[in-house]
């Protein structure tokens with residue numbers, strides 16, 4: 001199975017690298033700067049005692065030859081629209097695309113561009129980041145990809161994808177409720193982000209402040225209400241687990257979005273928040289806390305690169 005991994009960042013570099021290590025036929029679609037780094041240093045996976053160096057096959061946009069069987073889409077919000085156009089020459093009648101971004105916008109964009117049949121649901125459960133050298137750093141042992149047809153049917157094509165992705169050095173799940181799982185993860189990610197962004201600290205710091213746990217419960221309630229209105233209610237046991245994680249005394253947990261915010265980097269304001277709020281409005285579900293977090297993140301993105309304003313008074 002010919003696999004094209006679109007993006008060789010923290011997630012694409014990790015899962016694509018593992019597939020390459022396991023001998024799968026993998027090519028990375030990258031942009032020129034990333035191609036230069038990968039040619040100079042190789043694709044490096046480090047952390048948790050590992051130091052792996054791989055020599056990946058690379059293509060730039062405009063160089064793609066022929067259709068691929070499987071495409072893993074691993075870009076962030078800021079690269080999504082352009083990446084969908086860049087990967088188009090790789091899509092043939094039999095191609096299946098697994099997007100692993102958090103949220104749901106990517107599914108709508110891909111379905112609009114390539115049709116219902118080409119697009120699977122997907123989720124990455126991993127904690128990786130690119131370091132200053134451009135190497136993939138693993139931050140936690142968890143490494144799992146879940147995917148499946150959005151209608152839940154386990155047909156031969158999706159089983160073939162599962163066979164190709166499995167036994168490649170990370171865990172895989174062929175899901176018959178991938179949309180539900182995506183909504184569940186979205187509910188958690190947006191709630192964790194909102195607790196950090198609105199509370200201004202880690203889970204434990206927010207929990208220690210009077211009203212902090214109530215804030216966490218309230219944002220989780222908002223996200224869960226949107227998922228339910230979308231027809232994908234998050235199972236009660238999962239909500240209970242999220243509530244425990246989001247109100248845990250002493251927890252150092254922060255979302256990567258909050259860490260990016262504090263580092264002055266762009267954040268996935270629309271992918272993880274703006275789109276959720278827009279869907280909530282469409283369903284008539286009030287989400288004042290998620291809306292407030294969205295505004296905060298939009299202002300942050302808009303201010304990147306601008307000089308800090310100083311009030312002369």
Ligand SMILES: NC(=O)c1ccc[n+]([C@@H]2O[C@H](COP(=O)([O-])OP(=O)(O)OC[C@H]3O[C@@H](n4cnc5c(N)ncnc54)[C@H](OP(=O)(O)O)[C@@H]3O)[C@@H](O)[C@H]2O)c1
Pocket residue numbers: 006007008009010011012029030031032033034074075076077079080082083084086100101102124125126127128129130268271
């Ligand atoms: N990292 C995690 O632990 C994690 C876990 C679960 C889910 N996620 C989600 O996974 C998604 C990807 O996150 P990430 O952490 O992998 O981001 P990332 O490290 O920023 O990697 C994204 C990569 O996409 C590349 N890219 C953007 N547009 C492209 C294009 N048109 N063609 C080829 N490459 C392109 C970027 O390359 P350039 O170098 O050219 O900019 C970058 O290397 C996000 O939605 C995130 O929320 C991340």
